[in-house]
Amino acid sequence: MTQTSSLLTADPRTRARNRAEVRFRAFGLAAVITGLAALALLVISVIGNGAGAFRQTYLTIPVSLSADRLDPEGNRDPAEMARVTTFGYAPLLAQSLQMHLQAEGIDLTGVSPQALMGMISQEAPAQVRAMVLANPDILGETRQLEMLASGRIDGYFKGRVTLESAERDANVSPAQIRLAQAMADAGMMETRWNWAFLTGPDASDQRPEAAGLGVAILGSLYMIGVVLVLALPIGVAASIYLEEFAPKNRLTDIIEVNISNLAAVPSIVFGILGLAIFINLAGLPQSAPIVGGLVLTLMTLPTIIIATRAALRAVPPSIRSAALGLGASKMQAVFHHVLPLAAPGILTGTILGLAQALGETAPLLLIGMVAFVREYPDMPPEGLFDPASALPVQVYNWTQRADPAFVERAAGATIVLLVFLVAMNLIAVLLRRRFERRW
Amino acid sequence: MPLLWIIAATLALGAAGYWLGRARALRLTGGSPAALHSLPHAYGAITALAALIPGFALLVLALMAWPGGTILAPVLAVIGLGLALIRITPEFRARTALERCILAGLITASSIAILTTFGIVASMLVETADFFSLYPWQQFFFGLEWIPSFEGGSELGLIPLLWGTLYITFIALLVAVPVGLFAAIYMAEYAGPRFRAIAKPLIEVLAGIPTIVYGLFALITVGPLLRDWFAAPMGLGTSSSSVMTAGLVMGIMLIPFVSSLSDDIINAVPQSLRDGAYGLGATQSETVRQVILPAALPGIVGAVLLATSRAIGETMIVVMGAGAAARLSLNPFEAMTTVTVKIVGQLTGDTDFSSPEALVAFALGLTLFAITLCLNILALYIVRRYREQYE
Numbered sequence: 001m002t003q004t005s006s007l008l009t010a011d012p013r014t015r016a017r018n019r020a021e022v023r024f025r026a027f028g029l030a031a032v033i034t035g036l037a038a039l040a041l042l043v044i045s046v047i048g049n050g051a052g053a054f055r056q057t058y059l060t061i062p063v064s065l066s067a068d069r070l071d072p073e074g075n076r077d078p079a080e081m082a083r084v085t086t087f088g089y090a091p092l093l094a095q096s097l098q099m100h101l102q103a104e105g106i107d108l109t110g111v112s113p114q115a116l117m118g119m120i121s122q123e124a125p126a127q128v129r130a131m132v133l134a135n136p137d138i139l140g141e142t143r144q145l146e147m148l149a150s151g152r153i154d155g156y157f158k159g160r161v162t163l164e165s166a167e168r169d170a171n172v173s174p175a176q177i178r179l180a181q182a183m184a185d186a187g188m189m190e191t192r193w194n195w196a197f198l199t200g201p202d203a204s205d206q207r208p209e210a211a212g213l214g215v216a217i218l219g220s221l222y223m224i225g226v227v228l229v230l231a232l233p234i235g236v237a238a239s240i241y242l243e244e245f246a247p248k249n250r251l252t253d254i255i256e257v258n259i260s261n262l263a264a265v266p267s268i269v270f271g272i273l274g275l276a277i278f279i280n281l282a283g284l285p286q287s288a289p290i291v292g293g294l295v296l297t298l299m300t301l302p303t304i305i306i307a308t309r310a311a312l313r314a315v316p317p318s319i320r321s322a323a324l325g326l327g328a329s330k331m332q333a334v335f336h337h338v339l340p341l342a343a344p345g346i347l348t349g350t351i352l353g354l355a356q357a358l359g360e361t362a363p364l365l366l367i368g369m370v371a372f373v374r375e376y377p378d379m380p381p382e383g384l385f386d387p388a389s390a391l392p393v394q395v396y397n398w399t400q401r402a403d404p405a406f407v408e409r410a411a412g413a414t415i416v417l418l419v420f421l422v423a424m425n426l427i428a429v430l431l432r433r434r435f436e437r438r439w
Numbered sequence: 440m441p442l443l444w445i446i447a448a449t450l451a452l453g454a455a456g457y458w459l460g461r462a463r464a465l466r467l468t469g470g471s472p473a474a475l476h477s478l479p480h481a482y483g484a485i486t487a488l489a490a491l492i493p494g495f496a497l498l499v500l501a502l503m504a505w506p507g508g509t510i511l512a513p514v515l516a517v518i519g520l521g522l523a524l525i526r527i528t529p530e531f532r533a534r535t536a537l538e539r540c541i542l543a544g545l546i547t548a549s550s551i552a553i554l555t556t557f558g559i560v561a562s563m564l565v566e567t568a569d570f571f572s573l574y575p576w577q578q579f580f581f582g583l584e585w586i587p588s589f590e591g592g593s594e595l596g597l598i599p600l601l602w603g604t605l606y607i608t609f610i611a612l613l614v615a616v617p618v619g620l621f622a623a624i625y626m627a628e629y630a631g632p633r634f635r636a637i638a639k640p641l642i643e644v645l646a647g648i649p650t651i652v653y654g655l656f657a658l659i660t661v662g663p664l665l666r667d668w669f670a671a672p673m674g675l676g677t678s679s680s681s682v683m684t685a686g687l688v689m690g691i692m693l694i695p696f697v698s699s700l701s702d703d704i705i706n707a708v709p710q711s712l713r714d715g716a717y718g719l720g721a722t723q724s725e726t727v728r729q730v731i732l733p734a735a736l737p738g739i740v741g742a743v744l745l746a747t748s749r750a751i752g753e754t755m756i757v758v759m760g761a762g763a764a765a766r767l768s769l770n771p772f773e774a775m776t777t778v779t780v781k782i783v784g785q786l787t788g789d790t791d792f793s794s795p796e797a798l799v800a801f802a803l804g805l806t807l808f809a810i811t812l813c814l815n816i817l818a819l820y821i822v823r824r825y826r827e828q829y830e
Contacts, residue, residue, distance in 0.1 A: 017722055024724035028625025031618045035642045035698070038691045042645075045660040046652065237548035245545065257819075259552045264745065264815040265808065266752020268779050269559060272804040275786060276562030282503055298555050305552070331538040359649025362754035362779070366786050381442045392651040392755075399658055399759060407659055414652050425647060 046414050053412025056194035056209065057154040059120070059183065063096040064142040065132060076136040089125035089132075090117060093147070106182050110175030119176055121148035123203060123210035149189060151208045151405040153180045157191040160408065197412060201374045202389065202397075208405035211398070213413055215373050219289050219388030220358060220420075222380060226293025227300055227357050232350050234297075235304030236339075242305075243312040244334050263302035270299045271363030279367060286368030289377065290384040295367060296357040303356060307349020311342040344435030351428040355421050361392040369393045391417045445509050449498065452516040453491040459524060460486025468529050477534035482527055485537045489523030490516040492540075563808065566801035573795040579802060585765035585776075587785070587796045595799045597806065599765040603775035607686045607761060608750040610771065614690025616743055619697025624727055626698070627705040639702075646695035650755040657688040657760030670772035678762065683771040685760035689753055693746045700745065704738030705731060737821050744818035748811040754779040778803050 010018065069092060073080050094117040101108055101116075108116070124147035132139065148154075152172035155161035157180075166174045183189040200212025238259075246252040274295035278284045284291050315338045323333035364370075369390055377386035389397070391413060398410035461483030468474035475482070494516030501508035527533075571579070574595060582596020622642060626635055662679035665687070670676045708731050716726040732739070762774025763784060785800040792798070 017725070021722045021724045024727070025625070025629055028621045028629055031621030032625050032630075032638055032642070034618050035622055035645065035691075035694050036638065038694070039641060039645055041660070042648070042652070042656050042691070045656055049659055234548045234551055237545045238552065241542075241545035241549045245542065246549070255549055255552055258556050260819060261812060261815055262552060262555060264748060264811065265559070266748075266754070266779070266811055268752065268754045268782055269563075269804055269808050269811075272782070272786075272801065273555070273559045273562055276566060276801070277558050280792065281562075298551075301552065301555070329534065329538060331541060355647065359651065361649065361651040361654075362758075362783065365783050368787075370787055379443075381446065392649055395651050395655060396755070396759070399655060410655060411659065414655055417649065418652065421647065421649070 050411025050415045052158040052408045055191050057149040057157045057191045058146050059149050059189045060146045061100045062142050063145045065139050067140040078133050086125040089129050119153050121150050121209045123207045148209045154209050208403050211409050216389040216391045216394035220391045222289035223293040227296045230297040231300045239305050239308035243309050259302050268362040271366030274367045287371045287387040288385050289388050291367050295363045300353040300357045303353040308346045311345025315341045348428045348432050355424040364393050448513040449494040449516050453487045456487040456490040456520045457483035463527050476532050481533035481537050485533050486523040490520040493519045563801050563805040567805050570798035570802045599767050600778045604777040606682050610686025611689035611750045615693035615697050619694045623698040623701035643695050653688050653692050654755040654759035657684050675772040678774045680762040680774045681772045682775050685757045689756050696746050700742035704735045708734045741818040741822035744814050748814035752811050778807050
């Protein structure tokens, strides 16, 4: 074997080894980039699909609230006027719209009266009716009213529906879209920030434009409240016992193995537990935040216990010894000295556990949270037993609906969910930065 | 009386108990705390507990069994408060009693974990026993068909669901293990501190994203993308929900899981092993492949097993990305279904809990629980054994 390599020229074997080195390094970098690209694609996909949900198209027209149509008895008694259903209001709106368009000189060719009505959301008559019933004295007046445009018209202003796609769509015609554009040019229609998406209740299958997250956000808040009230004290108490007091024996061993296994049990199994124990056995109501909160508490407990024990373990033994040496009882040493020092770590772990609970969906599906809920739950504690929805379940719910406009709503709800999660994680990070102590 | 007022009244009684107990202890010694056995606040706290514990215990019991009885909670609190006040003397060892109460509370809290496990197993065992009394277990475990019909005569075979679950898990691991492992190696061995400080938390963000978001991602982006660019041109199917969609997205979800666990394990390999390899002239990649990975292998196997258990138990991604048709097929672009999808499917909506079609979900849940539990125990065992080598 002859010596062919020097410091200046590498032999083939060295070159091959160096090439393998470069290749290996490139694989590693590619893996990292793949992960980051997946994250970027996910975020772009959600924001791209969901940003539109925060804007909504409204149309503003003068509506003459004809007294003899809406109050046939003529006595302004809300109980009697309530007999006129939304079907009585719809033609009124259509008529007003038609008259206003003709007065403005906007071309109505190709748009039948039904098609004209189809441009207004089905929610609008209900809103006008509620307004009239709340204040019967406005009957007979002509008022500037703001109404939701229907989902497809709204989709046109957001780029989801185009003239070409409208040709193939049974629910909207190109003529309607041209008219919508004319109305927007005349300043009667505008697309702007949509508070109702964050505060309003869910809406039925035919009116995606009216669907909001109010009930879901409230339901999620209730559940997180239940989890916080139950999981934090129970988790901290359990950790204190296991870390500071528990004798090393068979029973505590079983508890420890149990907790680490519970942390890895699929979340849907907790849903089955909730269904069997809390609903079928204890008879708690379905879709109630209290049941969701209890299930999520059991699910979050292992996370909180693991974080709390780590925080307790990080407090040096010298602190305990000093307290005991000054005559404190063991309980006093733990509660007066160890626990306050571990508090930032416990808080951080708890916030992360709550964030996990906030995003959890599967167990909530099993305890009936998928139900369509339009009523806001009452104030707690009674409100905890009222039916409610939850943010992640609302996302799932909307993806199961037929109208494509609900995809936008689902992605919008996801953005809201992610904003909550980012906020919680930021708080956790800031807490850790602010209070972290190295001993 | 509304619940809120009952709770407030009971709490107020607790607060009153604290002040009364404290005041009484001080009054008995003429205002000098030194003559008491314990600090004054201990007398207050024990009195408050004597009011609160019976009060809230009754409240919870009444809420579950007899809602009209909630009104008795403050009454019981008053009785507890009175009895505790009578017991207070300067010699009363209030702190010892208080600490005993607290310790009992701590023990109760830690036994909730056991109760949860017990509740999970018991609830599923009872319902599964019901199911097997209505449907033969051989047909459940070995049946090749899943055709539930609520009129009776259903075929409820586990095999097609298990096949879908394992197929999706396999694809997910095919994505997550190489990407996660290489990312971990790069982060631990190659990346500079600045790159690491940015890239590592960003990848871990993937672990904090709820599964419903991945499900939505599968449904609106990955599914249509795979269908239009791969499945349809290759003539493999026209369904946007497929094994591939769910597997791919689940793989993305598991990347940070594999990478952060492997990162810890790789960092735990002693530096002396690396230095030894470099000293013998190995390149960095040779060191990784021939020294670090073999040393870290048990830990990495443990991490992969934990990831497998996560993938098998994952629900939302497969509910939204995999489809609902039970199929035994090899085509990854076809919609298939999993154990978790069917648990959700059989238990949501108005179900009659005495029919085998609903009860089967509990049998599926128990199967899922058993599989994931075995994987977790195995993984924890492997990880723990490995860790002892270096400590």
